Amino acid sequence: MAHYFSERPDTSHKPGSVSLVLPDLHLRLETDSGVFSPERVDLGTKILLESVPPPPQEGDLLDLGCGYGPIALTMATRAPGSTVWAVDVNRRSLELTERNAQAAGLYKVRPIHIDDAPDDVKFRAIWSNPAIRIGKPALHAMLTRWLSRLTPDGVAYLVVQKHLGSDSLQRWLGEQGWQASREASRAAYRILKVTR
Template sequence: MNQQYFSSKPDSRRRPREVEVVLDGDRLSFTTDAGVFSPGRLDLGSATLLALAPPADAEARVLVDLGAGWGPLSVALARRHPTATVWAVETNDRARELCSANAQRHAPGRVRTVGPDNGPDEPIDLLWSNPPVRIGKDELYRLLDSWLDRLAPNGLAVLVMSKNLGGDSLHRHLEERGHPVERLGSKAGYRVLAVRPTNSIIGA
């Protein structure tokens, strides 16, 4: 794994390539590059999230892909929810550039690609994240906490994390903060968690 994927300005030599990803039965081509997360394929964590994530409420309008990388989850969100706006949040400049181009190819005009200090002003109806665990536990928790606090009252976050990289610890942390959390499933050691705002009840 390229350890610079969470850097804002990766300095690795560029090596663009095309990667095919099957999203909901359609085979799509994405441009990737060195210096970003999982440049050679859709990583197993993201694939597991895609397989287990429930659909957003029909009224959902504000969707976020936190840690968007080169954009497969952002594109999937846009294709699954054609009336919503997707905010692709990514710190890596190179990944942001790729995400923007890939989204324009597969979901034109539907995805807004921004840095971590930006994003929607409105409450978030649905957030997906395969978060950057390599930034360290404390920083990761601060990042996730800050975005989960922006969920709408009936909002939902779907997070995926490897058990070996702290998936179960994250589950406990979120419950300690008062979030209702449900494990949607596990595959190949990845946990997929459904997280509600602190003042809500799962299924409400």
């Protein structure tokens, strides 16, 4: 069974496109089967992008689990002076993010496999619709790895459905020593703000 969190989905290609419409931007994004939410921009992703404050205008930013790029491209549009690292395990997703960034003229988006991101880069902001369905141990390991790379003044925003464990994730983050607060709540989604 191929999942969107498979490295090389074996589902046959089914190219498509979706519209990302936000108050400050309108992008047409190329999608394909075997990636997260190929039929439409995921509601959680849209709520995240409509709820968070603007990203830092310079430095390194991270889209953790980029899919075909809606979060990374929004960050890059809102913070043209920043470099946006778009990481994912899914190679098909990374190719789509690369093509979508090029098509939008967003040349400071860096799609990269999750294991190939340079270790010395620290992030001023992390935005993510994390892959909850990989299971708690893998999710916790992923968040521990990437949140530890926030700059001292860095902030992460995570969108998680309430029934998929947003409240327990918020508690777990607090137990790990992070400041985790609910930034927004809408349509059964929670936006968690995480700082040191």
